[in-house]
Amino acid sequence: MPLYEIRHPLIRHKLGVMRRADLSTKSFRELAQEVGALLTYEASKDLPLEPHEVEGWCGTVRTEKLAGKKVTVVPILRAGIGMLDGVLSLIPGARVSVVGIARNEETLEAHTYLERLVGELDQRLALIVDPMLATGGSMNATIDLLKRAGCKEIRALVLVAAPVGIERVLAAHPDVSIYTASVDDGLNEHGYIMPGLGDAGDRIFGTK
Ligand code: URA
Numbered sequence: 051m052p053l054y055e056i057r058h059p060l061i062r063h064k065l066g067v068m069r070r071a072d073l074s075t076k077s078f079r080e081l082a083q084e085v086g087a088l089l090t091y092e093a094s095k096d097l098p099l100e101p102h103e104v105e106g107w108c109g110t111v112r113t114e115k116l117a118g119k120k121v122t123v124v125p126i127l128r129a130g131i132g133m134l135d136g137v138l139s140l141i142p143g144a145r146v147s148v149v150g151i152a153r154n155e156e157t158l159e160a161h162t163y164l165e166r167l168v169g170e171l172d173q174r175l176a177l178i179v180d181p182m183l184a185t186g187g188s189m190n191a192t193i194d195l196l197k198r199a200g201c202k203e204i205r206a207l208v209l210v211a212a213p214v215g216i217e218r219v220l221a222a223h224p225d226v227s228i229y230t231a232s233v234d235d236g237l238n239e240h241g242y243i244m245p246g247l248g249d250a251g252d253r254i255f256g257t258k
Pocket residue numbers: 129182184241242243244246247248249250251
């Protein structure tokens with residue numbers, strides 16, 4: 051399944067502002083949510099609709115409504131929280147499944163330390179949110195656990211992605227779609243995306 055690099059002018063402008071090292075925590079946090087909402091708009095544009103009738107000012111009007119597709123938003127802790135409200139601003143009825151993934155510093159394997167998934171995952175579209183898709187380890191671990199829990203339709207929303215992370219996710223999970231505001235150049239020796247945003251968690255939470 052595909053990679054979508056969303057080259058909308060508003061996204062490109064906002065991401066450009068986020069790259070400024072002197073940006074305040076407040077502004078970075080607001081922009082992460084806004085770009086999260088804009089990526090949600092793109093990632094939801096094929097959701098099914100059904101005919102619907104409402105009583106309008108001049109009588110009955112034939113309209114459309116979402117055909118009851120259930121959604122769960124899946125923020126990967128901690129930085130994914132920085133995009134959660136942006137997604138929920140457009141899909142307010144979505145349920146939230148929280149996943150915490152950490153890297154075992156000895157084995158370098160991603161391991162799950164928190165998994166609070168909502169019910170009926172087999173009937174839900176899962177929108178995973180994480181600002182940075184770097185090596186793909188956390189994303190693949192999250193997709194693995196969602197699939198084990200029965201989830202059949204998964205989309206990943208990331209602000210910035212590295213080519214190696216995209217390749218690893220799509221190699222392991224070709225049925226998953228990735229929506230990103232930018233495919234950046236690559237990773238540095240510390241695993242940071244270049245030019246990237248720096249440590250997105252620190253910038254969202256104001257740590258460091
Ligand atoms: N996580 C971040 O916060 N930034 C990166 O560049 C890579 C992973």
